[in-house]
Amino acid sequence: MTAVENANAGEQYEQYTPSFAEYWDDLVGWDDRLERDGPFYGRLLNAHGAKDVADVACGTGVNAVALALGGFKVTATDGSENMLEKARENAKARGATFNKSCVADWLTLDDTLGKEQYDAIVCLGNSFTHLFDHEQRRDALHAMFRTLRPGGMLIIDHRNYDTMLDEGYSSKHAYNYCGDGVDVGPAQLHRGLAQFHYTFKDGSTFQLNMYPLRQNYVTHLLEDAGFVNVERYGDMQRPFILNQVDFIQQVAFRP
Numbered sequence: 001m002t003a004v005e006n007a008n009a010g011e012q013y014e015q016y017t018p019s020f021a022e023y024w025d026d027l028v029g030w031d032d033r034l035e036r037d038g039p040f041y042g043r044l045l046n047a048h049g050a051k052d053v054a055d056v057a058c059g060t061g062v063n064a065v066a067l068a069l070g071g072f073k074v075t076a077t078d079g080s081e082n083m084l085e086k087a088r089e090n091a092k093a094r095g096a097t098f099n100k101s102c103v104a105d106w107l108t109l110d111d112t113l114g115k116e117q118y119d120a121i122v123c124l125g126n127s128f129t130h131l132f133d134h135e136q137r138r139d140a141l142h143a144m145f146r147t148l149r150p151g152g153m154l155i156i157d158h159r160n161y162d163t164m165l166d167e168g169y170s171s172k173h174a175y176n177y178c179g180d181g182v183d184v185g186p187a188q189l190h191r192g193l194a195q196f197h198y199t200f201k202d203g204s205t206f207q208l209n210m211y212p213l214r215q216n217y218v219t220h221l222l223e224d225a226g227f228v229n230v231e232r233y234g235d236m237q238r239p240f241i242l243n244q245v246d247f248i249q250q251v252a253f254r255p
């Protein structure tokens with residue numbers, strides 16, 4: 001099986017094995033990450049008057065926990081039971097309470113969580129990259145759209161794959177994945193696949209297969225799903241120079 005065929009086989013959250021879930025927090029580097037992105041997301045959500053927020057790719061909980069501690073009513077979901085279990089442990093350890101937490105696949109989000117439930121949905125830390133099929137990306141965004149209340153806000157944060165594909169990989173390691181002593185880099189990088197390898201301090205290695213999302217394509221998908229007024233930030237700033245940022249945040253609204 002080629003890498004691309006392999007990337008298309010099975011659900012991508014199955015890559016988050018119990019042992020990778022154990023290592024994930026070393027990669028995230030919670031304190032540095034929350035210092036940089038916590039205030040940004042809190043401000044955006046507050047400015048929009050959001051109270052009920054679903055983190056639909058909560059992973060081990062970094063943003064869901066910070067938002068719950070920041071006073072939002074947070075639903076934490078993930079396709080991976082392994083990651084969600086760690087998120088629950090992390091919430092408990094940090095004194096945060098989720099309003100609800102459950103396993104949920106984006107493709108059936110509104111069936112799992114209910115229609116028109118949330119003021120905001122966040123899908124952060126380069127998660128949306130895990131869908132390899134155009135139709136599945138469309139279906140996932142449609143399901144997120146239906147899960148939001150009219151007027152609701154969706155925030156998707158993804159790597160700056162445009163610059164990676166056009167100019168090669170480099171990273172400031174300042175956003176999202178800030179952990180010390182973790183060696184991260186692409187083993188394969190082309191239009192159809194970004195395969196990243198992660199080597200941790202103790203020598204353990206993992207890999208993730210991701211689809212390199214171009215920013216215009218994501219905006220187009222959002223508009224195609226019915227979202228309006230899509231705004232982009234680069235490393236949480238606006239305006240930004242594309243080849244100087246590691247991550248793009250796309251903010252869109254359900255009319």
Ligand code: SAM
Binds near residue numbers: 059060079125127130
């Ligand atoms: N947001 C977290 C963070 O920043 O640390 C986790 C990011 S991790 C790169 C991507 C997450 O998306 C994983 O926890 C994975 O299980 C989840 N995921 C991937 N495909 C999914 C799907 N189809 N439905 C729900 N969750 C999915």
